[in-house]
Amino acid sequence: EVSELVAIASRPAPLHVFLLESFGVVNDLVQVLGFSTCDAPAMMDPGSNTTSPVDQDDFRYFQGLCPALSIAVIIELTDLVGRCGLYASSSVQNPGPLSGSGVVVSNENGTLNRRSVVVKFDGRTSRNIYIAVRGLGTRNIFSLVYWDMVFVRDKYTLLAPLSTNQFFLLNLTTQLRPTINASFVYSISEGNNGGYFSLTPTTGILSVGRPLPGNANTTYVLVIIAQNALYPCHRARTVVTVVTYSASLLVAPLAPVSLLENATVGTLVAQVRATGAGDRYIFSVAAGNTGGAFAVGVTSGRVTLATRLDFEATTSYNLTLVVQSAAFLSVRNATRLSVSVLDVDEPPFFVAPPCAVGFASAVGCTLQVSENAPVRTLLAVFRANSSNQCSPAGGSAGRGCGNLTFSIDSPQPVPFSVNALGELKVSGGSLDRERVASYAFGVVVREQAAGRPPLSSRVGLRVEVLDVNDNAPVLVSAPVVTVLRDAPVGTVVTRIVGTDADSGINAEIRFTVASIVSGSLPFQLNSLTGELVLSTSLQRETAPFYKFNVTLSNPTPGPVTTVTITVLVAGGAPNSPPTFDASLYSGVVREGLPAGTPVLQVRATDPDLGSNGQ
Numbered sequence: 369e370v371s372e373l374v375a376i377a378s379r380p381a382p383l384h385v386f387l388l389e390s391f392g393v394v395n396d397l398v399q400v401l402g403f404s405t406c407d408a409p410a411m412m413d414p415g416s417n418t419t420s421p422v423d424q425d426d427f428r429y430f431q432g433l434c435p436a437l438s439i440a441v442i443i444e445l446t447d448l449v450g451r452c453g454l455y456a457s458s459s460v461q462n463p464g465p466l467s468g469s470g471v472v473v474s475n476e477n478g479t480l481n482r483r484s485v486v487v488k489f490d491g492r493t494s495r496n497i498y499i500a501v502r503g504l505g506t507r508n509i510f511s512l513v514y515w516d517m518v519f520v521r522d523k524y525t526l527l528a529p530l531s532t533n534q535f536f537l538l539n540l541t542t543q544l545r546p547t548i549n550a551s552f553v554y555s556i557s558e559g560n561n562g563g564y565f566s567l568t569p570t571t572g573i574l575s576v577g578r579p580l581p582g583n584a585n586t587t588y589v590l591v592i593i594a595q596n597a598l599y600p601c602h603r604a605r606t607v608v609t610v611v612t613y614s615a616s617l618l619v620a621p622l623a624p625v626s627l628l629e630n631a632t633v634g635t636l637v638a639q640v641r642a643t644g645a646g647d648r649y650i651f652s653v654a655a656g657n658t659g660g661a662f663a664v665g666v667t668s669g670r671v672t673l674a675t676r677l678d679f680e681a682t683t684s685y686n687l688t689l690v691v692q693s694a695a696f697l698s699v700r701n702a703t704r705l706s707v708s709v710l711d712v713d714e715p716p717f718f719v720a721p722p723c724a725v726g727f728a729s730a731v732g733c734t735l736q737v738s739e740n741a742p743v744r745t746l747l748a749v750f751r752a753n754s755s756n757q758c759s760p761a762g763g764s765a766g767r768g769c770g771n772l773t774f775s776i777d778s779p780q781p782v783p784f785s786v787n788a789l790g791e792l793k794v795s796g797g798s799l800d801r802e803r804v805a806s807y808a809f810g811v812v813v814r815e816q817a818a819g820r821p822p823l824s825s826r827v828g829l830r831v832e833v834l835d836v837n838d839n840a841p842v843l844v845s846a847p848v849v850t851v852l853r854d855a856p857v858g859t860v861v862t863r864i865v866g867t868d869a870d871s872g873i874n875a876e877i878r879f880t881v882a883s884i885v886s887g888s889l890p891f892q893l894n895s896l897t898g899e900l901v902l903s904t905s906l907q908r909e910t911a912p913f914y915k916f917n918v919t920l921s922n923p924t925p926g927p928v929t930t931v932t933i934t935v936l937v938a939g940g941a942p943n944s945p946p947t948f949d950a951s952l953y954s955g956v957v958r959e960g961l962p963a964g965t966p967v968l969q970v971r972a973t974d975p976d977l978g979s980n981g982q
Contacts, residue, residue, distance in 0.1 A: 415603035422503035432497035450505025518604040529615035540572030558591035614644035629679040640669035645693035655688040715823040750790035778809035837874040837926030864898035885915035
């Protein structure tokens with residue numbers, strides 16, 4: 369029956385079913401069969417190797433036995449003889465180098481004898497697999513295989529301990545792509561020589577079934593096959609590389625270490641080394657690290673000094689160092705490190721704060737003292753201790769700590785001294801802020817112990833001399849000034865100016881009229897600015913000058929200065945008419961006197977000055 373022929377024919381059936389009407393068409397049938405069979409793809413099972421020759425520039429076509437199960441398949445070609453090109457598609461039945469790159473993936477790389485391509489599927493294309501192999505050499509033989517890509521990774525690297533039985537490695541069912549909804553049967557196809565590994569076919573649990581022999585870093589390469597339990601034509605592959613390690617973690621012992629107490633932070637103290645349980649480790653300090661004196665590199669195992677050491681406080685440390693396998697956190701070991709601190713001769717040190725306040729205020733080591741402070745006034749008390757360990761009284765062991773003495777360190781003489789108790793006092797010579805406002809010098813504490821040179825420390829000191837109102841103001845402006853007679857009211861006649869050698873408020877000057885020597889003053893004196901302002905009109909005829917006393921003082925109690933100020937009234941425009949000395953003059957004259965004979969004398973006066981009074 370024709371229907372039976374169509375059912376058993378390869379697709380597309382219309383091209384592969386032939387009905388012979390007579391023997392005369394046999395030649396035509398042979399020609400059609402030749403064309404059809406040359407281009408028809410051979411069917412391939414996934415995971416089954418197909419080996420075939422192919423002539424140069426000729427093609428061999430293949431098709432997957434069933435549509436792919438996953439979102440992609442990987443096709444691998446191995447050149448056994450010559451070199452071949454590989455082409456694949458999900459839509460082009462006979463892919464090749466002239467097919468569009470958007471529908472065909474290809475690999476003609478000639479540097480290796482193995483090449484592969486990945487065909488990916490999306491929702492718009494079928495999951496059929498079409499493959500073509502083209503001969504590129506003069507003589508070519510190849511091997512071809514393809515796999516469903518159902519695993520999230522095509523390669524895994526795992527660690528396994530030596531001499532350990534039933535060690536879990538991997539659950540393959542958890543490694544399926546999320547889109548895969550099928551059950552698989554798992555098996556080891558290659559690499560399980562000796563049967564050291566076991567794989568449960570239905571659960572996909574891969575484990576070490578027998579103790580692994582040999583040394584650490586032995587490598588086993590297992591090829592794992594997953595076959596669809598319901599549709600055997602769906603097969604996938606992944607490669608698991610197992611590297612062995614020693615299950616026991618060994619830590620090399622550490623020799624005792626001695627460090628000078630003045631060793632710098634960051635000094636390398638020791639190097640922790642471990643072997644077994646992999647090749648990466650986590651290092652930490654578990655105990656004995658008083659005050660966090662040491663640090664260990666988490667991944668390097670380098671033990672370094674983290675803080676300054678102090679022999680007088682801690683003479684030794686006993687550290688417990690833990691090493692943990694980075695690959696197997698439950699595998700760990702520990703070692704101990706003994707560190708001895710060696711004493712170093714150190715200078716004495718000032719107890720903070722170095723300046724204990726006596727009768728002066730202090731900010732750090734800046735002191736203040738009044739310039740009228742008497743001799744032996746206490747400014748500060750310095751306290752210091754020895755940095756070295758003292759021997760017991762009467763003992764002979766150790767160098768011991770010596771006596772502490774204090775002294776002044778200054779290139780120039782200073783009016784201060786420090787005694788054996790560290791008391792800084794005013795010494796001989798009076799303080800005068802106007803001469804020296806501050807002193808900068810140092811106080812040195814020195815320790816002298818038998819058998820070693822003296823050691824010392826210095827603290828810088830600044831003493832500020834506070835002002836006392838002990839200087840009287842001094843007049844610097846002129847004591848005699850002139851004002852024009854016709855100057856208007858409000859005119860600033862002069863500005864009285866003074867100066868004071870003191871500082872601050874002690875140098876501020878106030879001006880007051882102490883007394884008037886003559887007449888009443890037509891002026892007002894500004895006590896703050898010293899300006900002398902005309903308050904009434906001047907009359908030189910009645911007062912040609914004014915003389916008065918002004919006191920210069922400070923807002924604070926202290927010496928004052930009194931000066932005499934004279935204001936001269938100078939001429940200006942005439943403002944007084946001339947007057948006769950009599951309202952009526954009379955005289956007698958005889959007749960016959962020649963011209964020019966005096967008859968009488970008229971007199972007049974003008975109080976104005978200069979030409980205004982002529």
